[in-house]
Amino acid sequence: xxxxxxxxxxxxxxxxxxxxxxxxxxxxxxxxxxxxxxxxxxxxxxxxxxxxxxxxxxxxxxxxxxxxxxxxxxxxxxxxxxxxxxxxxxxxxxxxxxxxxxxxxxxxxxxxxxxxxxxxxxxxxxxxxxxxxxxxxxxxxxxxxxxxxxxxxxxxxxxxxxxxxxxxxxxxxxxxxxxxxxxxxxxxxxxxxxxxxxxxxxxxxxxxxxxxxxxxxxxxxxxxxxxxxxxxxxxxxxxxxxxxxxxxxxxxxxxxxxxxxxxxxxxxxxxxxxxxxxxxxxxxxxxxxxxxxxxxxxxxxxxxxxxxxxxxxxxxxxxxxxxxxxxxxxxxxxxxxxxxxxxxxxxxxxxxxxxxxxxxxxxxxxxxxxxxxxxxxxxxxxxxxxxxxxxxxx
Amino acid sequence: xxxxxxxxxxxxxxxxxxxxxxxxxxxxxxxxxxxxxxxxxxxxxxxxxxxxxxxxxxxxxxxxxxxxxxxxxxxxxxxxxxxxxxxxxxxxxxxxxxxxxxxxxxxxxxxxxxxxxxxxxxxxxxxxxxxxxxxxxxxxxxxxxxxxxxxxxxxxxxxxxxxxxxxxxxxxxxxxxxxxxxxxxxxxxxxxxxxxxxxxxxxxxxxxxxxxxxxxxxxxxxxxxxxxxxxxxxxxxxxxxxxxxxxxxxxxxxxxxxxxxxxxxxxxxxxxxxxxxxxxxxxxxxxxxxxxxxxxxxxxxxxxxxxxxxxxxxxxxxxxxxxxxxxxxxxxxxxxxxxxxxxxxxxxxxxxxxxxxxxxxxxxxxxxxxxxxxxxxxxxxxxxxxxxxxxxxxxxxxxxxxxxxxxxxxxxxxxxxxxxxxxxxxxxxxxxxxxxxxxxxxxxxxxxxxxxxxxxxxxxxxxxxxxxxxxxxxxxxxxxxxxxxxxxxxxx
Numbered sequence: 048x049x050x051x052x053x054x055x056x057x058x059x060x061x062x063x064x065x066x067x068x069x070x071x072x073x074x075x076x077x078x079x080x081x082x083x084x085x086x087x088x089x090x091x092x093x094x095x096x097x098x099x100x101x102x103x104x105x106x107x108x109x110x111x112x113x114x115x116x117x118x119x120x121x122x123x124x125x126x127x128x129x130x131x132x133x134x135x136x137x138x139x140x141x142x143x144x145x146x147x148x149x150x151x152x153x154x155x156x157x158x159x160x161x162x163x164x165x166x167x168x169x170x171x172x173x174x175x176x177x178x179x180x181x182x183x184x185x186x187x188x189x190x191x192x193x194x195x196x197x198x199x200x201x202x203x204x205x206x207x208x209x210x211x212x213x214x215x216x217x218x219x220x221x222x223x224x225x226x227x228x229x230x231x232x233x234x235x236x237x238x239x240x241x242x243x244x245x246x247x248x249x250x251x252x253x254x255x256x257x258x259x260x261x262x263x264x265x266x267x268x269x270x271x272x273x274x275x276x277x278x279x280x281x282x283x284x285x286x287x288x289x290x291x292x293x294x295x296x297x298x299x300x301x302x303x304x305x306x307x308x309x310x311x312x313x314x315x316x317x318x319x320x321x322x323x324x325x326x327x328x329x330x331x332x333x334x335x336x337x338x339x340x341x342x343x344x345x346x347x348x349x350x351x352x353x354x355x356x357x358x359x360x361x362x363x364x365x366x367x368x369x370x371x372x373x374x375x376x377x378x379x380x381x382x383x384x385x386x387x388x389x390x391x392x393x394x395x396x397x398x399x400x401x402x403x404x405x406x407x408x409x410x411x412x413x414x415x416x417x418x419x420x421x422x423x424x425x426x427x428x429x430x431x432x433x434x435x436x437x438x439x440x441x
Numbered sequence: 442x443x444x445x446x447x448x449x450x451x452x453x454x455x456x457x458x459x460x461x462x463x464x465x466x467x468x469x470x471x472x473x474x475x476x477x478x479x480x481x482x483x484x485x486x487x488x489x490x491x492x493x494x495x496x497x498x499x500x501x502x503x504x505x506x507x508x509x510x511x512x513x514x515x516x517x518x519x520x521x522x523x524x525x526x527x528x529x530x531x532x533x534x535x536x537x538x539x540x541x542x543x544x545x546x547x548x549x550x551x552x553x554x555x556x557x558x559x560x561x562x563x564x565x566x567x568x569x570x571x572x573x574x575x576x577x578x579x580x581x582x583x584x585x586x587x588x589x590x591x592x593x594x595x596x597x598x599x600x601x602x603x604x605x606x607x608x609x610x611x612x613x614x615x616x617x618x619x620x621x622x623x624x625x626x627x628x629x630x631x632x633x634x635x636x637x638x639x640x641x642x643x644x645x646x647x648x649x650x651x652x653x654x655x656x657x658x659x660x661x662x663x664x665x666x667x668x669x670x671x672x673x674x675x676x677x678x679x680x681x682x683x684x685x686x687x688x689x690x691x692x693x694x695x696x697x698x699x700x701x702x703x704x705x706x707x708x709x710x711x712x713x714x715x716x717x718x719x720x721x722x723x724x725x726x727x728x729x730x731x732x733x734x735x736x737x738x739x740x741x742x743x744x745x746x747x748x749x750x751x752x753x754x755x756x757x758x759x760x761x762x763x764x765x766x767x768x769x770x771x772x773x774x775x776x777x778x779x780x781x782x783x784x785x786x787x788x789x790x791x792x793x794x795x796x797x798x799x800x801x802x803x804x805x806x807x808x809x810x811x812x813x814x815x816x817x818x819x820x821x822x823x824x825x826x827x828x829x830x831x832x833x834x835x836x837x838x839x840x841x842x843x844x845x846x847x848x849x850x851x852x853x854x855x856x857x858x859x860x861x862x863x864x865x866x867x868x869x870x871x872x873x874x875x876x877x878x879x880x881x882x883x884x885x886x887x888x889x890x891x892x893x894x895x896x897x898x899x900x901x902x903x904x905x906x907x908x909x910x911x912x913x914x915x916x917x918x919x920x921x922x923x924x925x926x927x928x929x930x931x932x933x
Binding site for chain 2 (some may be wrong): 132282285301302
């Protein structure tokens with residue numbers, strides 16, 4: 048496998064694409080690229096960008112997404128385009144697919160459709176991993192994953208990210224070949240000779256006594272310990288609902304809810320997205336009834352330590368002798384807290400992987416398996432985590 | 442019997458069970474107490490956790506504020522440095538880039554300056570808006586320009602947290618500029634156009650604080666000062682340009698005048714030369730005929746006529762002498778004389794001069810001396826010309842020094858030149874005449890000059906010869922005390 052990365056911050060998006068593609072093609076040398084991953088900041092989300100790439104790269108599959116921040120070895124940038132070209136080993140197989148116009152009602156079915164499309168051509172091929180990019184679907188993330196798992200298998204490794212938009216509630220975009228999609232999901236399925244390793248951590252610790260979800264439905268928590276769900280936050284922060292609603296995003300990001308998972312060291316985090324009039328809260332991702340939860344707290348050190356732990360987990364999991372590239376899906380919330388120290392996080396990743404090409408973006412939600420045997424490697428929707436995926440030759 | 446025994450057994454069993462039950466109940470009570478204690482501890486810890494959370498959130502807020510301020514100050518410092526080194530008005534606003542704006546926490550910015558003549562605001566900075574949006578904003582500003590002018594007059598900033606009285610309401614501003622938070626700050630200058638800078642963001646997460654307003658005010662002040670500097674520089678540069686043009690013009694005028702003077706001087710020299718040539722021929726004839734008549738070859742000449750013929754001869758000689766001097770001066774001025782510069786022995790020349798004037802010195806009992814140091818003996822000059830200089834200077838000294846006086850020649854080495862002095866104890870030269878004595882035909886008004894005729898060309902010739910040797914001549918004199926004529930020549 049051969050890879051090459053191109054990056055540009057030129058103002059003109061066509062010039063930027065040309066510059067990034069030029070760097071990547073030159074870096075690949077005489078090898079032919081089989082596919083491309085592309086991440087861009089929002090102002091580069093333009094159909095011409097994809098069409099230009101398509102022309103320059105010779106109509107190879109293109110997958111990617113727009114985000115508030117893109118990640119490369121050079122740093123984290125709010126403006127720019129980063130492109131990863133891959134020339135696969137002939138014994139590595141892959142397939143790309145997308146599903147469009149995902150709604151609350153159709154998310155599960157859309158997920159299953161995506162899974163079925165990805166499976167096309169994989170009848171006699173051993174499948175290894177699937178990577179997906181979805182819209183910042185707030186409520187349907189879990190259902191989408193469930194749908195994909197219904198097709199690919201409950202324990203099939205699924206790594207993914209929902210695009211971030213700096214909390215500006217603007218559109219996000221997913222790139223699939225020459226199409227610029229929204230409210231969609233695109234993905235790739237790998238198989239054959241292929242090796243990968245991943246690690247997902249967040250760095251939040253539980254604080255306070257455990258509570259129980261006494262009433263919930265999908266991602267709406269109605270009651271905690273038989274009281275309206277919002278009471279938990281009101282109690283801890285001595286603020287009423289109105290005050291909480293003003294600072295909700297901030298408080299929820301700093302002190303998310305953690306779902307206790309048996310056998311897992313880390314809690315599964317959930318951000319509160321909104322508070323309803325009846326005191327129930329809507330979370331970013333499903334929360335099953337009878338789940339044990341606690342409020343979570345973190346420090347800068349614990350968040351950075353989590354990044355390092357994620358890197359070490361990747362290195363433990365991967366079987367490849369040499370890692371060819373690293374893909375980073377980092378929660379946008381972590382970036383907003385780390386602010387001036389955000390480059391430290393990238394330094395930790397670079398220290399762990401040396402000169403290995405790094406490409407990634409900030410996310411509004413991450414998808415990755417839980418490693419504990421209790422969960423049989425099943426993929427869950429995560430919040431506020433850093434999800435690192437390394438890929439290499441077997 | 443059996444019944445009694447059985448009854449006894451049953452009682453024992455019941456008693457045993459009762460004791461067991463009591464024990465279990467006690468244990469249960471103890472466990473309940475433990476659970477209650479644990480529950481209270483848990484509740485206490487939970488209360489502490491709440492305290493920790495509440496404290497943590499305040500600390501986080503403070504930390505975020507601090508981080509924001511540090512980033513803001515750092516950005517302001519970088520931006521101020523870039524802005525303050527700009528001397529072109531147009532370039533000042535271009536220094537404010539999207540990168541700096543984002544670091545300050547905004548993504549939109551506009552800057553306008555008020556043009557008094559046109560009575561409208563001109564746009565100087567636009568970030569975060571497309572052309573259509575800018576046009577709409579311009580129209581809105583034009584229609585409400587008094588609000589912005591009043592804000593500038595008040596010298597106050599306006600923002601989402603503070604709207605000065607009389608300014609547009611917050612919602613209206615949000616609508617016009619499509620933002621959720623904003624700051625306006627006047628850009629004030631000492632003279633020239635003033636205006637305002639606007640920054641805004643659609644981000645609802647971070648609310649604006651007074652600190653943000655202060656930062657933007659500092660930035661606006663910096664822009665104002667830099668505009669003043671740029672305008673002052675422009676003014677100074679313009680003045681300098683005008684001055685340079687004037688100097689150029691004046692230099693051209695002076696050059697033209699100099700060229701004219703040179704032309705006149707050349708024409709004068711040419712005139713003198715041609716007139717002198719023309720005069721020589723008839724003078725030679727006059728002298729010749731007078732000499733023939735004096736010899737008596739054409740017949741005896743009475744004494745009266747003989748006197749007059751001798752006067753004619755003498756005057757002709759004087760005229761020839763004057764004409765020759767004029768010709769020499771003219772030739773030297775026009776560079777027609779070939780100077781043969783060679784190494785000469787100064788002592789030898791002075792001795793020659795001393796011999797030449799020995800009789801006249803004897804007659805007037807004037808002592809003649811020389812003081813020439815070892816390192817001053819060799820000079821670079823044209824022999825015949827430099828001898829003429831000495832002849833003229835010593836001749837003049839002799840003429841103007843009374844009986845029993847003193848004439849001396851001295852020499853000093855100064856770097857690569859030899860400074861020669863011809864000193865006398867004569868009548869001296871008045872101060873007001875000391876500059877003019879080197880001019881052609883000038884003669885000091887004194888008793889000697891009234892008695893003894895002269896052309897007034899001797900010192901002019903001496904000056905020309907010295908200057909032709911790239912030297913300089915000057916005089917120091919006091920009436921009644923004597924004069925010192927000094928000139929310098931190149932040392933060998």
